Amino acid sequence: MEKVLVNDQILNRDESKVDIEDRGYQFGDGVYEVIRVYSGQLFTGDEHLERLYSSAEKIKMTVPYSKETLRGLLEQLIKENQIEDGSVYMQVTRGASSRNHVFPGENVLPVLTANTKVVARPEAALVDGVEAIIADDIRWLRCDIKSLNLLPNLLAKQEAVAQGCFESILHRDGTVTEGSASNAYIVKDGVIQTHPATNLILNGITRQVIATLCKDHQIPFVEKAFTVDELLAADEVFVSSTTSEVMPIIRVAGKTVGTGKPGPITKKLQSLFFAEIGR
Template sequence: MGKVIINDQITERSEAVIDIEDRGYQFGDGVYEVIRIYDGSLFTAEEHLNRFYQSAEKIKMIVPFDKKQLRALVEQLVKENQVKDGSLYMQLTRGASPRNHVFPGEEIQPVLTAYTKEVPRPEEAMANGVKAIVVDDIRWLRCDIKSLNLLPNILAKQEASEQGCFEAIQHRNGLVTEGSSSNAYIIKDGKIQTHPATNLILNGITRQVIAKLCAENDIPFSEEPFHIDDLFNADEVFISSTTSEVMPVIQIDEQVIGDGKPGRITSQLQSLFVAKIESDKHNK
């Protein structure tokens, strides 16, 4: 079954125990991160850990480890589980205490958990593109926090799945925000456009990598809100996430995007992203 992290210890998964009154279980009172593993190494680990600490701070929770210590711990977990291509999931809750909406006292310590799993790169989907639907964004107003409260995301993703689609692209009053588990982009006349990194979206780590790749390769990249009509009329559409990388969207609802195949700029970004992965591996 592999090993997991419970607080500052790596233990067998079969021996891991979480208290029934853990606030993550009862309230979703916590934050999380998912970090991609390529060839046994954590990709953009520093950026993910920084966001982990930022999310914790935004909900007034202190991570009981410094970043260097936490990084060493999760890297050791990846090594002990011998993960080649996969992901690491980590979360921090406010701890276990008698159920009460008010925060517990300082004597209650946050609870860290983490595990790994093998996850192959979605090469076929990236080569052929995926379908999506459009749904209302019914989430709360602090989507910049990577919190455990994902029920609206789950409902959107399930609706997409029931319609044979890969993702649900969300909007607020006609303005596109992001996917249920991804950031969303349109390409029109050679220019990439995505929603600004406000409280209405999560500033994805892959999104940040894409922005840097565009700047380095003279690909026009703009953070501006866009409408559902812009989505349907785009030359290309793609989404991005830690596990989906740069994923072309070839159909939304009943509307085929472009010629129904991954577009030129999306394919260019995919190649640049793979080069970034290889570069990071060689620089470790």
């Protein structure tokens, strides 16, 4: 029987429930994280938890447990569900109260839930590369908060899938921000370029790992916004996320990127990342 986490209790899934007036359900009033599990261990778990607490603080919400307590609960959940390669999803909402746009009083406590699943690494796509479309970034102006409000992301991702592609790369008035569920990068003349970590993007944990790897291995890496035209003229393009790792993009909006195969900088970065996760 699959186990799930509800507040500080690990329960059988069929024993768990969420109140119909939970503010996450009615307003999307909450934050979330997805952490990759490799060989039964959380990868960059501390960094994900730090971002969860930061996102909660930005929406004036307090996570009801310490980072150490929450990490221990997640590790117990992974162990009980016998997850080797997979992920753990967690979210914290502002709790359950009578529907009102105003925050509830201090007597209403936030609600924490988490569950795990087996997730295979996208090995074939990592080798061959994938395709992307370009779409308008219609999201709100606080994309640095990992909130539950993902409808614009879903619409962009669904449009990509409808066109037989892996991802939508988003732009605001011609300036590329990120993907619908990833950070986006170009490589031009051996330099990796990606949008700065402002309110317009989510500072991905994999993005942070990539930046560190580039620094440690003398790979030129610049946080600077680039345009759709620069995207289409890039030597290499890739995206990154918790589940897609370092994913090469070989076609954008029907236009072949470089040689139409994952480029040398992307492949080198993949190799470094694979070593980081022990693969």
